Amino acid sequence: MINxxxxxxxxxxxxxxxxxxxxxxxxxxxxxxxxxxxxxxxIDFGWIIANNEGFGWPVVARxxxxxxxxxxxxxxxxxTVVAMILGVVVGLVIAIMRxxxxxxxxxxxxxxxxxxxxxxxxxxxxxxxxxxxxxxxISISIPxxxxxxxxxxxxxxxxxxxxxxxxxLNEAAxxxxxxxxxxxxxxxxxxxxxxxxxxxKGRALWRIIIPQxxxxxxxxxxxQLISMIKATSLVSVIAMADLLYSVQSIYNxxxxxxxxxxxxxxxxxxxxSVLNLGQSYIEAYYGRSERRNAGVAKVEAATGEANH
Amino acid sequence: MxxxxxxxxxxxxxxxxxxxxxxxxxxxxxxxxxxGEVVVILGPSGSGxxxxxRCINHLEAIQKGFIEVDGEQIGYKLKKDRLEKLSANGIAxxxxxxxxxxxxxxxxxxxxxxxxxxxxxxGVHGESRKDAIENARQLLxxxxxxxxxxxxxxxxxxxxxxxxxxxxxxxxKPKLMLFDEPTSALDPExxxxxxxxxxxxxxxxxxxxxxxxxxxxxxxxxxxxxxxDGGVIVEQGRPEDVIGNPQHPRTQSFLSRFL
Numbered sequence: 001m002i003n004x005x006x007x008x009x010x011x012x013x014x015x016x017x018x019x020x021x022x023x024x025x026x027x028x029x030x031x032x033x034x035x036x037x038x039x040x041x042x043i044d045f046g047w048i049i050a051n052n053e054g055f056g057w058p059v060v061a062r063x064x065x066x067x068x069x070x071x072x073x074x075x076x077x078x079x080t081v082v083a084m085i086l087g088v089v090v091g092l093v094i095a096i097m098r099x100x101x102x103x104x105x106x107x108x109x110x111x112x113x114x115x116x117x118x119x120x121x122x123x124x125x126x127x128x129x130x131x132x133x134x135x136x137x138i139s140i141s142i143p144x145x146x147x148x149x150x151x152x153x154x155x156x157x158x159x160x161x162x163x164x165x166x167x168x169l170n171e172a173a174x175x176x177x178x179x180x181x182x183x184x185x186x187x188x189x190x191x192x193x194x195x196x197x198x199x200x201k202g203r204a205l206w207r208i209i210i211p212q213x214x215x216x217x218x219x220x221x222x223x224q225l226i227s228m229i230k231a232t233s234l235v236s237v238i239a240m241a242d243l244l245y246s247v248q249s250i251y252n253x254x255x256x257x258x259x260x261x262x263x264x265x266x267x268x269x270x271x272x273s274v275l276n277l278g279q280s281y282i283e284a285y286y287g288r289s290e291r292r293n294a295g296v297a298k299v300e301a302a303t304g305e306a307n308h
Numbered sequence: 309m310x311x312x313x314x315x316x317x318x319x320x321x322x323x324x325x326x327x328x329x330x331x332x333x334x335x336x337x338x339x340x341x342x343x344g345e346v347v348v349i350l351g352p353s354g355s356g357x358x359x360x361x362r363c364i365n366h367l368e369a370i371q372k373g374f375i376e377v378d379g380e381q382i383g384y385k386l387k388k389d390r391l392e393k394l395s396a397n398g399i400a401x402x403x404x405x406x407x408x409x410x411x412x413x414x415x416x417x418x419x420x421x422x423x424x425x426x427x428x429x430x431g432v433h434g435e436s437r438k439d440a441i442e443n444a445r446q447l448l449x450x451x452x453x454x455x456x457x458x459x460x461x462x463x464x465x466x467x468x469x470x471x472x473x474x475x476x477x478x479x480x481k482p483k484l485m486l487f488d489e490p491t492s493a494l495d496p497e498x499x500x501x502x503x504x505x506x507x508x509x510x511x512x513x514x515x516x517x518x519x520x521x522x523x524x525x526x527x528x529x530x531x532x533x534x535x536x537d538g539g540v541i542v543e544q545g546r547p548e549d550v551i552g553n554p555q556h557p558r559t560q561s562f563l564s565r566f567l
Contacts, residue, residue, distance in 0.1 A: 189410060189414040190414060190416065192367060193408075193410065193414040195400070195403070196365055196403060196406075196408040197403070197404075197432060198401065198403040198404035198428065198480075199400060199431065199432055200396070200397050201396055201397075201400075203431060207427065207431060208416055211418045212416075212417065212418055286418075
């Protein structure tokens with residue numbers, strides 16, 4: 001009723017007012033209030049942190065670039081890189097084994113994933129570190145035959161190797177599932193096409209399937225990498241001088257626990273932030289074929305403007 | 309160039325049986341395709357025509373009978389009177405002389421059109437990159453898509469994608485081309501451009517086996533039309549006979565739907 005009266009009574013120019021191009025957003029008072037409240041809380045919180053002596057900001061600043069901290073940082077970063085690379089490589093192999101038609105390979109892969117995902121990483125690390133209790137010596141020998149070479153386990157499994165092996169195998173179990181999910185997400189027709197064109201399985205995987213699977217593998221792998229940075233702090237329990245262990249060794253001497261932990265926290269945050277940036281670049285790279293008409297649209301827009 | 313023995317069939321299928329679990333899809337197919345011949349397979353959905361095509365390059369393994377392409381039994385090798393199953397890589401080697409075009413195009417979405425075309429020639433056939441690119445550009449010209457060499461598949465229409473897929477299959481210089489319902493996933497107005505490309509190929513003497521629902525294509529381009537139903541070949545012969553004057557009641561009822 002009201003509608004019909006309005007449209008009946010509408011003057012000639014009414015159509016212009018109904019054009020959405022003339023619409024404006026009304027002022028939202030509630031939103032402004034919310035912003036003000038949040039800003040107040042944030043400023044207050046910042047003020048508390050800045051003025052609480054316990055945080056010991058001068059101590060944080062003094063130790064931020066301390067040689068012990070920096071060398072611990074290098075250890076953490078190095079461990080992350082090495083364990084991650086090994087984890088991805090082993091994970092890829094396990095994923096392919098799990099997807100194969102061969103019962104033996106499939107069984108082994110399932111067992112691997114089941115074990116390394118099913119036990120805590122901390123326990124695995126301590127296990128590797130104490131390997132010598134189980135096997136005092138590591139040797140290469142012909143089964144039930146002569147021994148060819150032998151090493152003392154304690155000289156092989158140093159904190160460094162225990163940390164790398166522990167982190168990498170655990171990571172491999174998770175990466176295997178991530179990679180398998182990515183490989184499954186690729187359209188079945190792609191593998192079939194590669195097959196029809198006479199590609200070997202390896203080539204089809206490397207050239208056709210994996211590049212397409214990357215789009216769904218990269219985001220969770222970024223997550224894993226960030227988890228890995230933080231997981232390296234666990235190696236401090238096996239006396240590996242990583243970032244956390246370094247700050248601990250300092251505060252055990254100076255008792256400045258909170259400031260030293262803040263040093264570690266800030267470094268961890270800094271690294272993960274950089275990684276986040278890197279991840280978005282990689283995602284953009286693997287999504288490039290997805291951006292439909294990206295180049296064409298630009299050209300069209302340009303010619304469109306020229307026509308006006 | 310390879311010398312083709314014109315007296316001998318390029319494809320020989322004998323008593324081909326195929327079942328998925330307990331569902332029998334092919335119940336004894338016999339078919340010879342001569343070099344340079346264009347064979348169009350017609351038939352209702354579920355007649356087994358696509359499955360038969362996929363058996364020819366061993367995308368599906370058959371359970372009985374044999375299929376030979378260019379004198380080689382695909383998927384197997386005769387060793388001292390015993391037939392041995394080939395390894396995956398052995399089969400891959402045999403497939404290299406067979407080109408295939410799929411219903412869903414199946415272009416590699418992460419590669420440009422040009423990369424799609426040169427992938428198999430460079431990576432599988434060991435052609436030099438330079439030769440492969442040159443050949444790819446000629447093929448693109450042939451299918452009328454020269455200006456799309458650097459586009460990604462997603463930026464092309466369905467008809468253009470299928471023409472690229474045809475160029476990609478031709479790039480390996482196949483002795484035999486298999487077309488699996490190449491126009492079934494296309495909008496009606498895009499079917500014509502793909503069929504025109506295929507008609508050109510037929511005229512140039514390429515050996516083709518085409519599974520399709522396009523009766524008009526069968527009538528114009530086929531040397532022989534094969535009508536399949538229920539996993540067997542019901543009727544085959546010259547297009548004017550099979551399409552113009554079908555003898556079998558099942559062929560008649562199938563074709564009547566297109567009149």
